[in-house]
Amino acid sequence: MAFEALLEEYERRRAKALAMGGEDKVERRRARGQLDARSRIAALTDPGSFIESGLFGTSGVYPQDADETACDGKIAGFAKIDGRDVCLVVNDFTVKGASTSATNSKKVGHMKRTATERGMPLVVLGESTGARLPDAMGSRGMGLLLGNDITQFRRMRETPLVAAALGPSFGSSAWLACCSDFAVMLKGSTMAVSSPRLIEMALGEKVDFDKLGGWRLHAEITGLIDRVADSEEEVFDNIRRFLSYLPSHHNEAPPDAAVPAGSGEGMNDILSLLPESRTQVYDMRRLVRTIVDRDSMFELKPRFGNSAVVALARLGGKSIGVVANNPLHRGGALDGNACRKIVDFLVLCDSFNIPLLLLVDTPGFVIGTEAERDGAPGKIMNFMNAMTLVSVPRLSVLVRKSYGRAYVCMGGGRHSDDIAAWPTAEVSFMSPEFATTIVHGSKPGDADFADKLALIRQDSDVWGMASVFAAQAVIRPEETRDYLIRMFEVYQLRMSRGVGQHLMRSWPTSY
Numbered sequence: 001m002a003f004e005a006l007l008e009e010y011e012r013r014r015a016k017a018l019a020m021g022g023e024d025k026v027e028r029r030r031a032r033g034q035l036d037a038r039s040r041i042a043a044l045t046d047p048g049s050f051i052e053s054g055l056f057g058t059s060g061v062y063p064q065d066a067d068e069t070a071c072d073g074k075i076a077g078f079a080k081i082d083g084r085d086v087c088l089v090v091n092d093f094t095v096k097g098a099s100t101s102a103t104n105s106k107k108v109g110h111m112k113r114t115a116t117e118r119g120m121p122l123v124v125l126g127e128s129t130g131a132r133l134p135d136a137m138g139s140r141g142m143g144l145l146l147g148n149d150i151t152q153f154r155r156m157r158e159t160p161l162v163a164a165a166l167g168p169s170f171g172s173s174a175w176l177a178c179c180s181d182f183a184v185m186l187k188g189s190t191m192a193v194s195s196p197r198l199i200e201m202a203l204g205e206k207v208d209f210d211k212l213g214g215w216r217l218h219a220e221i222t223g224l225i226d227r228v229a230d231s232e233e234e235v236f237d238n239i240r241r242f243l244s245y246l247p248s249h250h251n252e253a254p255p256d257a258a259v260p261a262g263s264g265e266g267m268n269d270i271l272s273l274l275p276e277s278r279t280q281v282y283d284m285r286r287l288v289r290t291i292v293d294r295d296s297m298f299e300l301k302p303r304f305g306n307s308a309v310v311a312l313a314r315l316g317g318k319s320i321g322v323v324a325n326n327p328l329h330r331g332g333a334l335d336g337n338a339c340r341k342i343v344d345f346l347v348l349c350d351s352f353n354i355p356l357l358l359l360v361d362t363p364g365f366v367i368g369t370e371a372e373r374d375g376a377p378g379k380i381m382n383f384m385n386a387m388t389l390v391s392v393p394r395l396s397v398l399v400r401k402s403y404g405r406a407y408v409c410m411g412g413g414r415h416s417d418d419i420a421a422w423p424t425a426e427v428s429f430m431s432p433e434f435a436t437t438i439v440h441g442s443k444p445g446d447a448d449f450a451d452k453l454a455l456i457r458q459d460s461d462v463w464g465m466a467s468v469f470a471a472q473a474v475i476r477p478e479e480t481r482d483y484l485i486r487m488f489e490v491y492q493l494r495m496s497r498g499v500g501q502h503l504m505r506s507w508p509t510s511y
Contacts, residue, residue, distance in 0.1 A: 017055050017070045021094025029094070034167070035232055037075050037092035040125055044236045045079035045088070052077040054107040061102055061135040061144065070095055073128075074104035076111050081123070081240055084248060087115040090125040093167060097129030100136075100172050102144045108172070109149045116151075119249035121160040123239060124180070126173025129195070155179050157351035157505040159249045162242060164235050165189045165225070168209070177224065179509050181348055182242045182300075184227045184235050185215045191224070223304040223341060241298055245312040245319045246352050250505070253353050253498030254319035260294040264481045267291070271477040274424060278400065284309055284326040284359060287399070291359075291481050293317065300345060305337035306330075307362075310345035312354070316485040321349035324359035325410065327400075334406055335366040339379040343386045347507045353500050355393040355488055358411040360425075361400040383409045391501035393417055393491040395484060398425035398462065398471065413470065417491045420473040420483060425462040 018038070020026060026036045035043060041050050053076050058066040073095035079088050089111050091098035108124075115122040136145045153175060155161070163180040165173060169191040177183040177191060185191065192213030199205050199212070211217070218225040226242075229235040247254050273286050289297050292313035299311040306329040311322045323342055325332035334342075349356055365371070365380055387409055396411035398421035407427060408415055421427075443449060465471040475483050493499060 013056060016067075020070055020092050025094040036094065037090045037125075040090055040166070040232065040236075041075065041079065041088065043233065044123070044125070044239065045081055045086075046083065049080035050077055050088070051079070053110065054103075057103045057107060059101055059103060059132075059135070061141070068096070069101075069103075072101055072104040072107070073098040073132075074107055076107040078114075078120075081121075081243060084243070085120050086243075087111040087120050087122045088125075089122070091127045091173060093127045093129075096132060097168075098127055098173075099129045099132035100145070101132045102135070105145065105149070105152075109152060112151065116156075116158045119159060119251070121162060121243055121246070121248060124161070124163045124173075124176045126163055126165050126169045126177060127167035127189075128169060128171055128173040130171030153179055155506065155509055157181070157250060157347075157502070160243065160246050160352065162239055164239065165191045166232065166235065168195070169213075170195055174213075181246075181351075182227075182239075183225050184229055184238045184242075185218060185225045186229050186232060186235050187215050190214060191218060219301075219303040221304075223301055223337060223344075226300045228303075242312070245298065245314075245354070250352055250502055251499055256317050256319075257293075257296075257314055259314075259317045260296070263294040264291075265294075267478045267481050269478075270480065271424075274400065274477070278426065279331075281327045281331065283328045284324045284332075284361065284399075287359065288313070288322055288324060291315070291484070292320070292322070297322070301341050305335065305339075305341035307332055307334055307366075308338035308342050310341055315357070315481070315488065318488065319354050320488070321345060321354045321356045322359065323356060323410075325362040327361055330366065332362040332401070333364060333366045334362060334383075334409075335371065336374040336376055336379040339365075339383045339409075343382055343507075344509075346386045346390055347504045350390050350392050350500055351502055351505050353392055353493070353498055355491075356390065356395070357484060358394065358396040358416065360396060360398045360402045360407075360410045362403065362406045362410060363401050364404040364406045380405065380409070386504060386507070387411070387415045389503040391503055393488060393493065395487055395491070396420070397475075397480060397484070398422065398427065400424055400426065402427045418473070418487050419465075419471045420475050420480075420487075421462040421465065421471045422477050422480075423462060423474060424477075425465075425471075426460045427462065427465055428460040 020036060029036050057072045059069040059072060073092050075090045075092055077088055079086055089108050112122055135141055161180045162182045163177040165177055165185040167189050169189055174191045190209040190213045196207050196209060196212055199207060215228045219228050227238045229238055270290050275282055292315050296314040297311050307326055309324040309326045313320055313322050394411055394416045396416040396419045462474055466474050
């Protein structure tokens with residue numbers, strides 16, 4: 001009988017914990033079309049794979065709040081996503097707004113440590129109000145809550161960190177998204193340091209949620225979000241897809257996949273995607289999709305730094321990272337946001353052993369007073385520094401223009417393991433039109449401009465590079481896919497079983 005009483009107590013406590021903030025709060029979410037925390041776990045992870053850690057955790061500062069703090073507002077545990085083990089933290093907004101407390105901070109810290117020590121991705125589904133009040137108030141509250149885990153926000157990129165913003169995302173939800181390797185945001189969510197209510201009290205400034213930290217702000221201006229989703233199902237699809245390109249930890253190579261039927265079938269016509277006029281714009285994404293395995297292009301930050309394209313993809317079934325200039329925006333000239341976007345991506349790929357393909361068509365970096373105020377020299381040098389630290393295989397293809405310092409940043413010289421060029425490529429220190437004016441004093445419209453331009457341009461074609469072995473190959477455009485598949489085989493990291501040196505593993509995130 002004593003055992004039966006204990007088991008009854010166990011079942012009562014378990015039911016209380018699994019009920020989250022209570023049926024009324026859960027039902028109100030359903031009515032708004034929002035999933036609750038446990039439904040999110042079921043939607044993201046493989047059926048029956050979730051095993052919880054800390055089910056019976058409650059508020060540790062005010063024990064009288066135990067009945068109102070099921071799982072202390074954050075559900076943690078282990079699960080499988082597409083057959084792979086992950087550590088998982090899901091904020092439960094029905095319990096005190098998933099506010100951060102001493103107990104649930106321990107749960108999050110345990111998941112992060114376990115992910116790092118055991119080689120598993122960490123996935124965080126965020127929706128929270130920030131630090132819990134009044135728990136965090138006063139010196140005792142601060143001493144209990146903040147700064148007790150030095151590794152909480154340390155990013156050494158031993159394992160992938162994935163975060164989602166699925167509603168109001170203040171405090172830890174925002175911090176972890178900004179620390180993550182991949183962040184996806186549900187439209188209608190808000191990610192910010194503080195809520196509009198606190199801003200109005202502190203500053204007298206009235207601001208709505210969307211202007212404060214909506215998806216457009218972070219997708220287009222701050223660049224803190226990698227993908228935006230229209231539904232929670234799409235959020236989970238994005239998470240699964242991102243993880244499919246990455247290894248579980250930094251000491252293994254990325255997983256292979258089957259090559260889809262129809263891959264490469266557009267290669268015979270790829271040159272038709274490139275305008276004959278050197279000044280006419282086009283969308284580099286079309287070339288990327290043609291070269292890589294069918295439907296494998298997964299673009300990151302597509303609305304930010306638009307003159308550059310960065311994407312995970314597969315080539316011959318193997319994960320690669322693609323960095324490309326996009327002449328559709330600013331003619332492919334790289335501004336500060338494009339540089340930052342590329343550097344973030346280089347850090348991701350090098351940290352997780354993903355080889356890099358660079359497709360080059362750029363007139364250089366954006367210049368002018370606005371660029372200088374944006375800190376262009378520093379961002380260009382960050383780009384340059386990152387390229388010197390990349391330790392995974394790098395292959396470059398010069399598609400069209402490659403001018404000035406951008407030639408180096410986009411893999412020129414020894415900044416790639418191998419450089420191939422299309423016969424359409426043109427390489428020089430600056431635009432031939434500008435150089436003609438500087439060298440000969442002749443301007444567009446002058447009678448002799450065309451002749452002088454031809455003299456300058458004749459030294460810009462790819463054959464000069466090939467003659468001095470600055471380009472290792474000149475290839476027909478339709479051969480590009482087969483060439484790259486073979487050359488990635490040649491340059492694979494055999495000595496270390498596909499694992500790079502991770503020289504950028506501590507590069508700051510969200511700088």
